[in-house]
Amino acid sequence: MSQNTATDDLIKGLWRENPVLVQVLGLCPTLAVTNSVANAIAMGVATFFVLVASSFLVSLVRKWVPDEVRISTYILIIATFVTVADMALAALVPDIHKALGAFIALIVVNCIILGRQEAFAGKNPVGRSVLDAVGMGIGFTGILLVMGAVREVLGVGSFLGHPLFGPRYEPWVIMILPPGGFLTLGIVMLMRAWFQERKKIQAAGLPAKAERKAA
């Protein structure tokens, strides 16, 4: 049973309760920094770190934080870790830090992070909260990677800076510009809706088929 809960805490963020696709949180970074794979990875890793660290700390102190000031406490904890991530990125990968610009600082107001603190880490023990944060973090980073890959491959014709199609490829520049972000995420959302719809039809169609066979 406890094994099941732990696994469930971890994997629900990947698809079933994916923070971007299902909960529709954290759209700003999903659209803004996915114009290349490298940016998407840096953003994903930074958000992952902040999410896991904040969930850990919030869950640890949850019994001592009065209800009235819990949101402010969460925000302060998150802001502290974002400052750490900001400085770490500036020291380790200055180019990417420059490319991401204000969006690193904006991790503070990424609703995924505050949402997980309020919905999960503030009420659950440390182990489960960290698992939940890891799952959500991977789910978020996954979407960023998909978006980054689609946009970089179509918009520049390369993956992680390596050209894919040779010199005669005419890049689809609009994909790395703002409209491309909206369109790519829109198409990802449509595909997910189509997938769900088909699953529903199949689930409804299966018993009917079985009956026909029996007859």
Added chain:
Amino acid sequence: MGKLALIFLSAAVINNFTLTLFLGLCAFMGVSNKLETALRMGAANTFVLTLTAVAVWALNRFVLPSAPYLQLISFIVVIASLVQIVEMVIKKVSPALFRALGIYLPLITTNCAILALAIFQTNRGYGLAEGVTFALGAGAGLTIALLLMASIRVSTETAEIPAISRGLGLILIISGSLSLAFMGFAGLLSTG
């Protein structure tokens, strides 16, 4: 004077916060289903943006030079308390307006456009007048985007579209087209 007009125009249409910088998307997706709420949300945001610009200018001038590492934390604390104060004042002064704004007022705290404004303003070294103009322009930009989106969504509600595109997929595609239209403003001024 010319410089201020440039800042305003640039923030309102050329670098529109919502459609080209992807800021404040939660509010954009969430409350753009009716023209009236969209307008109110735009107004409330503009108001808080302007106050934030003043507060951030004061912080940058008097507090942060001695403690630069506190930048992010002090910004978020100031924005959160500002929204709280605005909420209390409006509740006291005009209960009718308070009811009209409803849940949208506290939600402004987590609207990334506000924090982004604070950071941009700091990075570009704007003074008081420039900061306030920038905030007004950004607010106007948000309001324009919200109003456009709301008017389009009102018409899509009665349109016949495939079932799977009801909801976010369609909104994102529409935003993409709007964003494409706003790209047209990019060449309007040579300095962004």
